[in-house]
Amino acid sequence: MINTTNHHPDENMLIEFSAGTLETAASICVSAHLHFCSRCRTKLLRLDQVGSQIMSQSEPMEVADNAFDQVMEKIDSADLVSSSKTSSATSASTSINTSDEGFPYSVKKLINTSLISKNWKRLSSSVDVARFKTGQEDFEVALHKICAGGKTPKHGHEGLEYTVVLKGSFSDENAVYREGDFLMRQPGDVHQPMGAQNGECICLSALSAPIVPTSPLGFLMKPWLRINPM
Amino acid sequence: MEDRVTTLNNSEKRSDQWSQLLISVGETRDRKAFAQLFEHFGPLLKGFAHASRNEGWFPGLGDDLVQEVMIKVWNKAAGYNAEKASATTWIYTVARNCRIDMLRRKSNTQHLPLENEDFWHEPDEETPISLLQQKRSEDRVQASLAQLPKEQDQILRKVYLEGKSHAEASAELGLPLGTVKSRVRLALQKMQVIVSKEAQE
Numbered sequence: 001m002i003n004t005t006n007h008h009p010d011e012n013m014l015i016e017f018s019a020g021t022l023e024t025a026a027s028i029c030v031s032a033h034l035h036f037c038s039r040c041r042t043k044l045l046r047l048d049q050v051g052s053q054i055m056s057q058s059e060p061m062e063v064a065d066n067a068f069d070q071v072m073e074k075i076d077s078a079d080l081v082s083s084s085k086t087s088s089a090t091s092a093s094t095s096i097n098t099s100d101e102g103f104p105y106s107v108k109k110l111i112n113t114s115l116i117s118k119n120w121k122r123l124s125s126s127v128d129v130a131r132f133k134t135g136q137e138d139f140e141v142a143l144h145k146i147c148a149g150g151k152t153p154k155h156g157h158e159g160l161e162y163t164v165v166l167k168g169s170f171s172d173e174n175a176v177y178r179e180g181d182f183l184m185r186q187p188g189d190v191h192q193p194m195g196a197q198n199g200e201c202i203c204l205s206a207l208s209a210p211i212v213p214t215s216p217l218g219f220l221m222k223p224w225l226r227i228n229p230m
Numbered sequence: 231m232e233d234r235v236t237t238l239n240n241s242e243k244r245s246d247q248w249s250q251l252l253i254s255v256g257e258t259r260d261r262k263a264f265a266q267l268f269e270h271f272g273p274l275l276k277g278f279a280h281a282s283r284n285e286g287w288f289p290g291l292g293d294d295l296v297q298e299v300m301i302k303v304w305n306k307a308a309g310y311n312a313e314k315a316s317a318t319t320w321i322y323t324v325a326r327n328c329r330i331d332m333l334r335r336k337s338n339t340q341h342l343p344l345e346n347e348d349f350w351h352e353p354d355e356e357t358p359i360s361l362l363q364q365k366r367s368e369d370r371v372q373a374s375l376a377q378l379p380k381e382q383d384q385i386l387r388k389v390y391l392e393g394k395s396h397a398e399a400s401a402e403l404g405l406p407l408g409t410v411k412s413r414v415r416l417a418l419q420k421m422q423v424i425v426s427k428e429a430q431e
Contacts, residue, residue: 011415011418012396012411012414012415015389016389016395019389019390019393020326020329020393021394021395022395027346027349028349031348045314045315045319046423046424047423048315048319048322049315049319049367050371050375050386050390050421050423051323052316052318052319053318053375054390054391055278055318055322055325055390056318056322058277058278058391059277059281060273060274061273062273062276063273063296064293067268067296068265068268068269071296071297071300071301072261075301075304075305105348106344106348106349109348110343114343
């Protein structure tokens, strides 16, 4: 795959991703970006080497004598059950078609298992949305589709929002964003994206709520948790 | 990339013993090889679990992690590509993903169907860097880790071993978030894992 991505997650994000400490909303989008971006995959491999060396040089702890036998027992009994079974995350049918679009694995899995509705929902004359069930209050994940040449209203963002272009391209005041490009918007950023003239654009977005201290009034933060249209 | 190779000579094949053992497990379901891997990595995995200081930590995490990771190693060994990563790096990624998922299962009830390993589903492709380059960078990481100044070593351990986010590390160490971020980057620049901005230009 030729690498055409121009907008990448910053280094600290990749580091946290490699260490497994990046929050979920951001992780989902970094993972989708990696699908498209060999440059960041190479960086990640190096960072994983650091993690592996740190793990190797850490203090080993004694494992029970029978631990190996227990593992082999589980492996043997699982082998009997699973020898006939093959699993795949990409089978269910939905009107949001991904099968031929080279979407990242994690996105396909989300589409097949976690859409709130199987159909696009109109958000404005040029933007459709399909939200995922996350069961979480601190982030929201959705797909957005801008029709060819579609203009979106100028708007701001209240939480930290991550976006990855999955198909097509769109532009705003600053740049054109193509397949695989990763964007992070800070709370308060205002912009007006436009779909490209030559076809629809599909993006994955994940909104993470601003970090707030736990308080009995936590429910007041709810309005912040809505993903804004692109 | 002048030392990129299309076919690997035998001498360039990954030669460290753990990778050889892992290949045997993948190719022939070699139980002896698997036992040797278990003996080496089991205690490291348990130590890795116990080093975690995250929400959701519980006393049995170490033994559970050893079991879960080693079963995954057995099941996934056939897909292991020695040209891409050493066994140690490969097992680390399995362990990291398992640790996160186990802690997450304990600390909340998440409906999102994604497990952490879903985030690492890479497309099949040619290795982006050659085995030789990769081996070199791994040796360099190993050697340079030992030479880091104390505070850089400490921050990397917090991040990778204890599993602390930058924000958590900043709160614990009483340092501004920006300082944590730049210290982590500085450590990795020193190890030549990432390139400093100035050097890129």
